[in-house]
Amino acid sequence: MAKIVTESIGEFYQHYPKVAAIVTARAGEKINAMAAAWHSSISLKPPLYGVSISPKRFTYKLIVESQEFGVNFVPFEFAEVVAAVGGSKGEEVDKFKKFAIAQDKPIRIRVPILTAAYAAYECKVVDDKTYGDHVWVVGEIVAVHFQKEAFTPKQTVDLEQIKPVLYLGAELYSTVDKSRVRLLEREIYGKG
Numbered sequence: 001m002a003k004i005v006t007e008s009i010g011e012f013y014q015h016y017p018k019v020a021a022i023v024t025a026r027a028g029e030k031i032n033a034m035a036a037a038w039h040s041s042i043s044l045k046p047p048l049y050g051v052s053i054s055p056k057r058f059t060y061k062l063i064v065e066s067q068e069f070g071v072n073f074v075p076f077e078f079a080e081v082v083a084a085v086g087g088s089k090g091e092e093v094d095k096f097k098k099f100a101i102a103q104d105k106p107i108r109i110r111v112p113i114l115t116a117a118y119a120a121y122e123c124k125v126v127d128d129k130t131y132g133d134h135v136w137v138v139g140e141i142v143a144v145h146f147q148k149e150a151f152t153p154k155q156t157v158d159l160e161q162i163k164p165v166l167y168l169g170a171e172l173y174s175t176v177d178k179s180r181v182r183l184l185e186r187e188i189y190g191k192g
């Protein structure tokens with residue numbers, strides 16, 4: 001396939017797919033959820049997780065106020081919920097009510113955790129820095145929720161139980177298939 005090399009960067013979806021998560025927040029009695037594809041683990045010790053959030057988001061305002069957030073990973077059956085919370089504004093609508101999103105109780109923060117999540121992190125903000133039009137919000141993971149059956153003994157997602165939500169960009173979603181998994185041990189492959 002011929003390659004295009006260009007300085008017209010555009011929205012650069014070329015590095016997708018990304019796992020689409022749902023970031024939750026609360027300030028006072030106001031709770032909210034938004035879709036997030038720009039997120040990453042940063043450190044194991046201490047356990048740090050980052051999310052890149054536009055300061056325009058209502059979720060961002062709640063996080064600034066409370067200094068807490070949740071990162072929720074839902075199975076592919078809930079991809080419509082990802083699109084719903086990513087396509088509506090917490091300033092205008094109570095997304096939890098409108099989309100009938102069930103909540104679990106957090107243990108270390110006050111932010112709602114989604115019952116549908118096969119895994120979720122409770123995070124306390126330790127840092128934030130603006131990069132261009134987004135803010136990289138870094139949280140220390142203070143509690144983890146996960147469905148035991150959703151993970152293998154090696155702590156990897158069990159694709160027989162759970163299909164993660166992959167976002168391709170341009171409102172397209174997909175998932176992964178267990179039959180495509182390959183075990184490639186780095187010690188063996190690293191020897192060449």
Ligand SMILES: Cc1cc2nc3c(=O)[nH]c(=O)nc-3n(C[C@H](O)[C@H](O)[C@H](O)COP(=O)(O)O)c2cc1C
Nearest residue numbers: 034035036037038053054057058059086088089090
């Ligand atoms: C799949 C998907 C991924 C998204 N990823 C991000 C993201 O990483 N960061 C961000 O700021 N907005 C992201 N958005 C946009 C927000 O979810 C969207 O603007 C949402 O309406 C914000 O809600 P709020 O204003 O109630 O916080 C994404 C949207 C979708 C549909």
